[in-house]
Amino acid sequence: MALVLKNITKVVQGVTHIKPTSLTLETGHFNVLLGETGAGKTSLIKMMAGLDPIASGTMEMDGVDVTGLSTQKRKISLVHQFFVNYPHMTVYDNIASPLRVAGMAKSEIDGRVQEAADILKLGPMLKRRPHELSGGQQQRCALARAIAKDSQAVFLDEPLANLDYKLREELREMLPELFAGRGAVVVYATSEPEEALLLGGMTALMMDGSVAQFGKTAEIYRAPATLTAAQVFSDPPINDAPVRKEGDTLVMGDIRWPAIGDASGLSDGNYTVAVRPNFILPTATATATVPLSGKVSVTELSGSESSAHFDLHGKGWVSLSHGTHPYRIGEDHTFYMDASACLYFAPDGSRVA
């Protein structure tokens, strides 16, 4: 089964919200829509769900044109960022409600509700009402409603965004097995690059109402097509600066390093270099050899990783490394960059090496 979008657009009162977008979303893996707030993830999902009209273009589900089909007639599920359950119904009735609307037999409904509740560990809460559940349980109830139903497509719009860290981890681990073998096209919107990497599958990077790049999640991460794609798919933000190629050397202010790998094939001229923070380390290693000196402004320790923000030629750069390091805020520190991990972009933003 596949959900195929052909040049679909969304226009609200003359303003284009989604520029012509074509995507082929398939079953068997997660299709992640990754982008910042306002990039158009929710708009795209609402169009795919039939909740918002498509201004132009067509949409096919399993080879059938569903562009103008009403939401009620599509076999889809949607889980929102905030927890949407019928407030006065028990968890059981909430999960059963779409099945009852579909006119399913009582025994079959019971079987499906029990199955969904077992997978999502809601068994003991079936008789409770949503307001008697914790946030994580409420969202599990919404997810159970989505999987109990025979859906051709399941849309998950930042379903973990309103949960606290631990619950988010727990629920994210459950997600892949939840949809495995159900045959539905799973679309997952998120603003967190880390989440896209953890879920794997395919990723569509969204920017300003259009898809900047679509492909296997790991490949896009490794080889972003444009500078903006690299910026969207990096947390902490990717470091970038203007650089000049001169012969077999790259020059960034007073810093020089030899052109290696693809970069050696670049013609002389101006480029933008981008380096992910985890390739800028506080000490020299076999690969991290290019020294960068700058004044440390902020340091953060998150679990086993530590990050340092430092000033390089008037721009803020970030280093991310394992372990803890005795940075002194306000003092110069020499970091080391891994030249082989540098990405180079032409002035028009496309990646050249």
Next chain:
Amino acid sequence: MKTENQKAWFFVLPVLLLVAFNALIPMMTVVNYSVQETFGDNLFFWEGLTWFEQILTSERFHAALGRQFLFTFLILIIEVPLGIAIALSMPRSGPWVPVCLVLMALPMLIPWNVVGAMWNIFALPDIGLLGYFLNHVLGINYDMTQDPIAAWATIITMDVWHWTSLVVLLSYAGLVSIPDAYYQAAKIDGASNWSVFRYIQLPKMKNVLTIAILLRFMDSFNVYTEPFVLTGGGPGNSTTLLSIDLVKIALGQFDLGPAAAMSLIYFSITLFVSWLFYTLMTKDDLN
């Protein structure tokens, strides 16, 4: 050893004083009248529960109470569904929202006695717009000063006109507080418009509707000014509601004892019905 902090009393004291001056002290004067016979020159004689017995067994009281319940029942079964229906058909967003809200609020801003006077003139059979239209254009024999049915129809219509807005505004507030996500979820479940109303809008409006019904119950049960100005309780006693009857006894006949006893009974009924309704409506939430 158990230590008790008596400081809490000081924090409760302001509320106690407020309630005392606002409610308890005025009510105790009524209680005082209700158990005594009052003569001129401030002469009082103890009567015990005589007045209560007299009121509770009086046919006049039963008739007024019956009319009062009928009035409240009629306006509630008209105003609540009508108010919900109007709220549902109002736009949720856009330039018409403030226009609708102001139009809805207008009737409620008019003083009660003005409403009564307005409708009185409006309904006059020969010169009132409504009265003239009904009698001379539609040919319906309508005279609220002569015909009890016409008088009832007029006071009910007036109350509906004056107070449906309250139900509309409260229901509307409940409706706009429902996030779009609920409507989307219902659409995705394949729910019909009726299901959306029954399973999303109504439950989400429940709390504000409880307040709306409670307010409309109390106000309509205690209503005085509008029907008094409109019909004066007539023709005959046909629109003499409890409050109108009470004022007749207290100020018309100056029977302070029976009037005080009647006030207390009246108050107890309002309080009891309100309590019963509120308890029933919020029972689910407490469990």
